[in-house]
Amino acid sequence: MxxxxxxxxxxxxxxxxxxxxxxxxxxxxxxxxxxxxxxxxxxxxxxxxxxxxxxxxxxxxxxxxxxxxxxxxxxxxxxxxxxxxxxxxxxxxxxxxxxxxxxxxxxxxxxxxxxxxxxxxxxxxxxxxxxxxxxxxxxxxxxxxxxxxxxxxxxxxxxxxxxxxxxxxxxxxxxxxxxxxxxxxxxxxxxxxxxFAPLDSVHVTGRLKHVISSEGLDVHENGLKALVRLSNGDMRKALNILQSTHMASQQITEEAVYLCTGNPMPKDIEQIAHWLLNESFLTSHKRISEIKSRKGLALVDILREVTMFVFRIKMPAEVRIQLINEMADIEYRLSLACNDKLQLGSLISAFTRARASLVAAAK
CATH class of the missing domain: 3.40.50.300 (P-loop containing nucleotide triphosphate hydrolases)
Structure with a gap:
C-alpha cells in the first residue's frame, strides 16, 4: 500500500x-x-x-x-x-x-x-x-x-x-x-x-458539579467552594482532592477538604495574621508554633496563605510590596530546606517591621 x-x-x-x-x-x-x-x-x-x-x-x-x-x-x-x-x-x-x-x-x-x-x-x-x-x-x-x-x-x-x-x-x-x-x-x-491559562472558578465549579451528580456525593456548599479555591485553576487537582476527600469522609465539607489536603483553613490564617499584626514577637512565635504542631500545618503553606491575605488587607503600597518581597525570600529559603523555626522568626520580624511602618505612616 x-x-x-x-x-x-x-x-x-x-x-x-x-x-x-x-x-x-x-x-x-x-x-x-x-x-x-x-x-x-x-x-x-x-x-x-x-x-x-x-x-x-x-x-x-x-x-x-x-x-x-x-x-x-x-x-x-x-x-x-x-x-x-x-x-x-x-x-x-x-x-x-x-x-x-x-x-x-x-x-x-x-x-x-x-x-x-x-x-x-x-x-x-x-x-x-x-x-x-x-x-x-x-x-x-x-x-x-x-x-x-x-x-x-x-x-x-x-x-x-x-x-x-x-x-x-x-x-x-x-x-x-x-x-x-x-x-x-x-x-x-x-x-x-x-x-492554556488556569481555569476560572465557573468552569471548575461546573465540572465538579457534574462529577458530584454522577457519583451521587454529599457535598456541602462550603466544601465545593473549598475545592475550587484549593484547585487554583487546576481541574486535575480539583478532582483528585474531591476523590480523596470522598474516600476519607462521607460528607464533603470545608473542614473535611482542608483536613484531607493538610492546608490551613481560612479561619486559621486569619488568626495567624491577627497574631502577626498585633502580638509581640515571642507571643506570635509561641502561638503559631502551637497551631502548626496541633494541626500539622507546614510553614510554607501558612506563608502562601498569609501572602494572599496581605493582598486583601488595606495598607500603603510600599509597605505591601516590601512585605511580599520579604515573604518571597522566606519561601525561597524554605525551598532550600532552611530551618523552619528560623524562617518563622523571619516571618514575624517582617510583619514587625511592616507594623512599625504602618504606625509611622498613620502619624
Missing amino acids: AEEISLMEIDDEEGTSGSLKTDKGKNVAVSAAPPDSKAIPWVEKYRPQSLDDVAAHRDIVETIDRLASGNRLPHLLLYGPPGTGKTSTVLAMARKLYGNQLQNMVLELNASDDRGIDVVRQQIQDFASTQSISFGAKPAVKLVLLDEADAMTKDAQFALRRVIEKYTRSTRFALICNNVNKIIPALQSRCTRFR
Whole structure:
C-alpha cells in the first residue's frame, strides 16, 4: 500500500473520558466508552471524550477543531499550567479525526520518561516513517503526541526539529508542556502555539458539579467552594482532592477538604495574621508554633496563605510590596530546606517591621 501524503497546510509561524494505555514506543489506544470501575481515578474517568466536552478555552478548542476539520492542521505547541486541558484537547481532537483507527495513527510519549535523543531517532522516526492508513479518498496524516516536552534534552529537541522537517507531509506533531521557555526557538517557530491559562472558578465549579451528580456525593456548599479555591485553576487537582476527600469522609465539607489536603483553613490564617499584626514577637512565635504542631500545618503553606491575605488587607503600597518581597525570600529559603523555626522568626520580624511602618505612616 502506497504511503498517503497529506494536503494539509502547515507551520503557522507564531502564534476527556477515556482510558489511556501507553507503552513506550507503541501507539496509543483510547477506549471509546468511559470506564466504570471504582478503581479508575476520576481524572481519567471524567476526562473529556470529545471536543464539545472540553468546557474551558472554547476559543482555542474551536480553532483547533476548524483546522483539523479543514485538513489544515499545523504542528501544535500547547503550553500552560497543569490540569488546564492541554492533553485532553489533543486526545479529543485525535479521537474525532481517526475514530476506530486511533491506535494505528497516534503515537503518544511522555517526554519526562522518554527524553533522550535515542527516543527521537528510533521510536519517533520509526513511527513517522511508516505508511499511513488510508481513509478512502481522504488523505491521512499520523499524529505524534509528546507530553511534557519541556523535559526533553536540548539534543533531543534539535533532533526532533529535523524529524519534523523530514516527515512534515505525512505526520503532525503536538508538543505539550508547562514551561514554554524550555522549548528551543527552532521548535517553537515550527508550531502554532496555544496558551492554556488556569481555569476560572465557573468552569471548575461546573465540572465538579457534574462529577458530584454522577457519583451521587454529599457535598456541602462550603466544601465545593473549598475545592475550587484549593484547585487554583487546576481541574486535575480539583478532582483528585474531591476523590480523596470522598474516600476519607462521607460528607464533603470545608473542614473535611482542608483536613484531607493538610492546608490551613481560612479561619486559621486569619488568626495567624491577627497574631502577626498585633502580638509581640515571642507571643506570635509561641502561638503559631502551637497551631502548626496541633494541626500539622507546614510553614510554607501558612506563608502562601498569609501572602494572599496581605493582598486583601488595606495598607500603603510600599509597605505591601516590601512585605511580599520579604515573604518571597522566606519561601525561597524554605525551598532550600532552611530551618523552619528560623524562617518563622523571619516571618514575624517582617510583619514587625511592616507594623512599625504602618504606625509611622498613620502619624
